[in-house]
Amino acid sequence: MSQLERKYKVVISGGGTGGHIFPAVAIANALKKMDSSIDILFVGAKGKMEMEKIPAAGYKIEGLWISGLQRNSFKSNLSFPFKLISSLQQAGKIIKKFQPDVAVGVGGYASGPLLYMATRKNIPSLIQEQNSFPGITNKLLAKKVKKICVAYDGMERFFPSDKIVKTGNPVREDVVKIEGKKYEAINYFGLEDNLKTILVVGGSQGARSINLSMKAGLEKIKESGCQLIWQTGKLFYQEAGALAESLNYNKIKVYDFINRMDLAYAISDLVVTRAGASTVSELCIVAKPSILVPLPTAAEDHQTKNCMALVNKNAGILIKDNDAMTSLVSKALETIKDTEKLISLSKNISELALPDSAKIIAKEVLQLAKYKN
Numbered sequence: 001m002s003q004l005e006r007k008y009k010v011v012i013s014g015g016g017t018g019g020h021i022f023p024a025v026a027i028a029n030a031l032k033k034m035d036s037s038i039d040i041l042f043v044g045a046k047g048k049m050e051m052e053k054i055p056a057a058g059y060k061i062e063g064l065w066i067s068g069l070q071r072n073s074f075k076s077n078l079s080f081p082f083k084l085i086s087s088l089q090q091a092g093k094i095i096k097k098f099q100p101d102v103a104v105g106v107g108g109y110a111s112g113p114l115l116y117m118a119t120r121k122n123i124p125s126l127i128q129e130q131n132s133f134p135g136i137t138n139k140l141l142a143k144k145v146k147k148i149c150v151a152y153d154g155m156e157r158f159f160p161s162d163k164i165v166k167t168g169n170p171v172r173e174d175v176v177k178i179e180g181k182k183y184e185a186i187n188y189f190g191l192e193d194n195l196k197t198i199l200v201v202g203g204s205q206g207a208r209s210i211n212l213s214m215k216a217g218l219e220k221i222k223e224s225g226c227q228l229i230w231q232t233g234k235l236f237y238q239e240a241g242a243l244a245e246s247l248n249y250n251k252i253k254v255y256d257f258i259n260r261m262d263l264a265y266a267i268s269d270l271v272v273t274r275a276g277a278s279t280v281s282e283l284c285i286v287a288k289p290s291i292l293v294p295l296p297t298a299a300e301d302h303q304t305k306n307c308m309a310l311v312n313k314n315a316g317i318l319i320k321d322n323d324a325m326t327s328l329v330s331k332a333l334e335t336i337k338d339t340e341k342l343i344s345l346s347k348n349i350s351e352l353a354l355p356d357s358a359k360i361i362a363k364e365v366l367q368l369a370k371y372k373n
Contacts, residue, residue, distance in 0.1 A: 168354025217329025
């Protein structure tokens with residue numbers, strides 16, 4: 001078979017959260033668009049959400065027995081050395097059987113063992129670092145891989161500059177296509193087009209500090225005349241729904257999960273959210289003024305660093321998690337009434353958008369595949 005006819009094989013490893021899984025699937029989809037014959041295999045961590053989400057997206061996945069170190073539980077960490085050895089052995093077997101031309105790591109527990117074994121076997125490898133402050137695994141892998149795709153400036157502080165390609169983070173295409181959807185969104189959420197709308201999203205599981213802050217400030221939101229779309233997560237949904245109903249104000253819409261985030265973005269004038277890498281990338285592309293409440297327990301406090309990349313460009317507003325109860329709702333209402341501030345935030349965040357990330361990363365992957373062959 002000639003090189004032109006050769007069927008490339010790519011292994012993509014990582015997961016654990018939607019913030020790792022969505023970019024991984026986006027890269028895979030971009031590769032398939034470029035070359036439908038590419039054979040793609042995912043490698044994830046057994047028991048984690050990728051083991052369900054990846055097959056649902058139409059791709060094969062193998063699982064490793066691996067988990068992260070638990071900071072506050074010595075007992076839970078006793079099995080870590082055994083899991084690491086097992087996952088390295090299993091990763092080696094997967095690579096031997098699949099014979100990939102390229103290995104891609106997107107972060108998550110499985111990414112380390114798979115990329116480590118791939119580089120040991122001289123398979124060209126690429127890591128995609130989504131955050132402005134990388135984790136330990138990617139810092140270690142950086143010495144071995146050929147390319148490092150990043151979303152933020154200044155990453156040469158952590159990685160060899162000659163390996164860095166600024167690509168941005170792949171996002172869910174259906175979520176960021178919002179143009180011309182405002183009136184569809186008005187009908188979908190049952191809201192009005194002449195009132196300002198705040199969108200509050202704490203991630204798929206909700207965010208406790210954000211939820212409690214919104215609970216404490218619902219009366220103020222009613223008095224302001226603003227509309228609110230509030231994704232609470234499952235645990236807080238019933239309480240939030242009952243409270244909203246008791247206010248007798250039909251402009252507060254409570255959801256445990258929003259299935260149409262494109263419509264939520266389309267109607268919102270201000271977004272209140274955590275500062276995960278995928279969320280920040282989406283906000284840049286949809287150009288939404290945002291108040292970010294970083295998760296304080298995120299590894300290496302990377303959400304605060306993601307947020308500061310916006311704040312330093314006057315493209316976002318930071319509220320610390322422990323200040324949310326006293327400041328979040330009042331800051332949101334102050335901001336949404338300031339038209340000039342909203343316009344400025346929207347303009348500045350839009351200038352940070354990198355909308356073709358998945359395609360750019362896929363091109364880098366294919367170049368590595370050709371490099372091997």
